[in-house]
Structures are given as C-alpha cells and as structure tokens.
Amino acid sequence: MSETGDMLAATATRLFETSLNEDVARASRRGIFPTAGWRAIEDAALPLALLGEDEGGFGFDLAEALDLIRIGGYFASPAPLGETMLANLLLARAGLPLAEGPATFFVSDSGNGAGGVPWARHAGTLVAVCDGRVVRLAVSDAEIAPDFSASGLARDLVRWSGAGEAAPLPDGLQPRALGALLRALEIAGALERLLELSVRYANERIQFGRPIGKLQAIQQQLAVLATQAAAARAAADFAARAFDGRGALPAIAAAKSRTGEAAGVAAAIAHQVHGAIGFTGEHPLHLYTLALWAWRDEFGAEAEWEAWLGAEALTHGGDGFWPFVTGVAA
16 A cells, blocks of 8 residues: 555544444444534545546545445544545546435346435435446435345435436446445455454453453364455455456456445454444444445345356356466467
8 A cells, every 4th residue: 555545544544434434334323324423534635545546536546445435444444535425436437426425336137216225315415327327416416215124224215206407427437346345345355353252352351260362162263253354355345456457347347246245244253252232232343244244235236246257257168267367378
C-alpha cells in the first residue's frame, strides 16, 4: 500500500473508532441511523474515494480506496459507506449527478421495484439498475417500506414508477458484481474482528484453573478460524486489485465464493469458542455473525458464483483453462 493509501486507511480507522464504533453499530441494528458519524464520513470525503479527479473525486488508487469498505466491515458496517461509494461510481460513470447524502444501489429485474434494498430507509439518493440503465432516484421519487431482515440490518422494499434521471449503464460495470465485491470486502473485515474477539475471549475465559485458549482443541479451532480469515482477506484483496480490469469478474466471483465459505466456518467456530455468552445481546459477537450470515447470501451466495466460475472455465477449453485459473498467459 502506498503512503497515500496508508493515510487513507488510518483516517478511516480513526473515524470509525471515534464516530462509528460497535456502540453505533448496535444502535444501527435497532434502526437508529448514525447521523453524526455519517457527517464525519462526508467531512472526510470518503463517499468520493472511488472517483477520479475528473469525476469529482481525488484519484486514489482503486484498490486502496476499496479497502475503506473492508475497514467498515471490521467495525460491523454501521453506515452505508460502501454502498454510497459504489453508488457514486455508478452515477459518475453514467454521467449523472452524484449522490446527495447516504446512498444505496440495487438491481431491479421488474423495472419498478426491488426488495431487500440495503439502507433504503436512510438513503438520500437511490440508484437503481434496470434494463441496461442507471436510474438516479431521490427519496421523493420512490415508496420505501421496511423489509424483513433477521440480521437486524436495514433492508427495505423500494417501489417507483417512471421517475428519476436515467442514463445507459456504462460498459464494464456490472452492478451485481459490484455488490458481490462490496460484501466480500465487508466479510473479510468482519472476519478479522471475529478472530480478534475469539482469541481475546479464549485468553480471558478461565476454566479448570487456566485459560481455555491453552486447551489444544480450542487452539486448533482458533487456527482454523485464523486460516479462514486470512483466506478471505487474500481473496477480497485480490478482487480489489483486479477491480476495473479485464479479469475483474472472475476475481470478484472467486472472492465472493471464498469469503462466503469462510463466513460460515468462522462464525460457527467463534460461537463455539465463546459458548453461551456469544449468543447474548450484550456481547458484540452477534453484530458480526448475524451480518456475516446475511452478507454471504446477498448479491449471490457461494453456489451461484461457483457455478458461474465453472461455466466460464469450460468456455476456455483445455488449452485456456490454466491461464483462466491463474490469470497468467500460457
């Protein structure tokens, strides 16, 4: 990471620690939007991090800017930073005005609505992708109703009819893949935090006169958790580096698949290590595990992206399979 990237990551980390920490994440799960925290995000211009200077941004390296989303996941994503960053990218590339306030984006197959839209009830701008168009909607252009989310994350039903500004979807931007990358990065960040929580608890919890972290069985479980977190981080980082390039879609597909698999394994281990206390509302563990279970299904679960990767690999034939898998010309 460059010096600029280090400064960007440090700024975001400090902001989350002070204004968007676990207490704020807990409140957001109860439907309370972090107004002060979002103001701090906007003051730092983080929603524009993916945009070039000619688009109203700062021309940051895209992979370093995308790392902001991973940092948000580490803090349980209490605000729609990632959604707003990617919504602004869609708007900028389509030549539409940038978002006002927090934003979200979604794919609509019907052309007049969608369910399970992240953060819609709190958004100032909605970005819909339908029929090969990017549609910029103000809140007044749509009807928004809370949708069911077992995870506590804000997921809503959005309906609209013929309103908003529209432009053709730019080549190379596939909104479902953007969403998959968003969730893969958030999962990678959340798994890092999950590992820290589990290791700390294992070293603090005393049983039979010593920390449970000294037990070989617990150590083995923590090693598996660490392996899953590291694999998820590597896959997400690779997809971020490949973003906006020719091999972006396979990298994103692999990242969403691998991070989703890691989320399932790691969440189960974290709850086993924590025991009963991990299921209580007072403990922060559920902020991460519930989000992980939701994120792994959003914008395509593992099976969907693995099926796509398999079908794509077959199109390359025997001679092209290895270059496709490795990204290196034979």
